[in-house]
Amino acid sequence: MAGTQKQDKTIVIAPLVLLSVLDHYKRSKIDSKERVVGVLLGDNTKSDKIVQITNSYAVPFKENNNKAGSDIWFVNQQYIEEMITMTKKINAKERIVGWYHTGTKLRSNDLQINNSIFTKYVKDPILCNININNLRSLGSSGTSFKASDLEEFAEFDSNIPIKSYVCVEDVKEDGSVIEKNFQYLPSIIEAEEAEEIGVEHLLRNVKNSGKSELSKRLKTQLDSLQTLSYKLNGIQEYLELVIKGTLPANHQILGKLQDIFNLLPDLSPEINNKANSLSRAITMNTNDQMLMIHITQLVKAIIAFDDLIENKIANNNIKMKELKLSEDKKTEPETIKA
Known part of the structure; x- marks a missing residue:
């Protein structure tokens, strides 16, 4: 029997993070078998049971996919440290809480990457396995894709495109062997009102072109x-x-x-004469406005008709002048012969 150091935490991820991951994957233009890796930023100090993920950034990453279970991989740690310095200048409250990759499932070298790289920046780094295929299908069927769609998509934890894990130690009873494995953590997608509005504006152009x-x-x-x-x-x-x-x-x-x-306007009829004075006033005002619009359209039509008549007259005058010039040219040789 082995004793496991269990983690009772919930991962709360913002929709903006998923958009950043999707943009990272598309910009990389990699093969479908490959994956991208990035750093997750947020806050893990407000509560022992909640890890808030609010931002992310991409990290240069390469691995050998030719051989199954290969341990050959590369993560640019210098780039991570430079980005840490830059993000602190923008928002000092955001710190590294973990990392993500876009593979369909966990791989054999994920433990090595987690323990050798990201434990330097946070005690218990969170690994988010984000399924890009499920994430891209969110906005493919409707006319537009909104942040609220992500929250509706997250009603059932098994259907969301995120699987979160944390590394725990499995210790045998005799204490002889300590193994490290990933433990699954529940994840939810949650957006603040300001972020939801911003995401909807960003995704306004993601729509179905087949609809008018x-x-x-x-x-x-x-x-x-x-x-x-x-x-x-x-x-x-x-x-x-x-x-x-x-x-x-x-x-x-x-x-x-x-x-x-x-x-609300008072549209109830008066008790004395059973007449709705406000409704009648609104109707009269609307009729006056429509009358002005009608008169304006008539004036525009009359002006256009007048311009057409003047244009016709001008064209006829030009034709008459041309005919007169051509007749004058014909009569000139006859006078010379005479």
């Missing part, structure tokens, strides 16, 4: 209306529960709702 702009605009408006309907239904359910006495009245929420109602 009109369909995309209509889908966006439909999604907005569905969200609004969902929010209004939630407000209605809350007010009904308050009326029934199931939920206590929260004056702060009711005050916010009253502020919303105060911003």
Whole structure:
């Protein structure tokens, strides 16, 4: 029986890290059997059970893929140290928490890379095995790819394109042999509001070119209306529960709702003459605006028609002058002969 030093941690990775890894893989233009390696930055000091990964950068890496289980590999440590100095100038709170590679599974030399390179910078480096094929398929089916898609993709841990590990020691009962192996850690994808907005702006051009702009605009408006309907239904359910006495009245929420109602225009009919004065005023204002637009279009059409007439007259004058010149040239030789 062996005793294992278990790690009870959860890896929280930002969508920006996945985008950086995907960009690193595409820029490398390597063969599908090869993989890229990089450094993960974040914070592992806020909690003993959570490792926050917020940033990453690529690292020059080569390995021998011709021979199975080959121990020949190279990681540029000088580049890592130079990048550490540069990242501290930008954000001193971010530190090295581990490393990543884009292979489909763990390889025999991962333990050597982890223990000989990255243990110099962090006590228990995190290894994230990122499956590029699953990551690229996230935005391939829809019209656009948003940061919220990554969070929906992360609902089931087995389906996310990330497998996280940490190196632990397996000690036998007699203490004779100590082996180091990778222990699996659960991973989740989590984005802050500001980061989600930024990622959506970056991925705005990642869309399906087969769909027209009109369909995309209509889908966006439909999604907005569905969200609004969902929010209004939630407000209605809350007010009904308050009326029934199931939920206590929260004056702060009711005050916010009253502020919303105060911003809405009063379109209710008057009690005396049953006429909706505000609605009539809005209709009259709209009609006046449409009348001005109609008059403007008529004026533009009249001006264009006038320009056309003047252009026709000018062209006719030019033709008459040309005909007159040609007739004058014909009469000149006859006068000379005479």
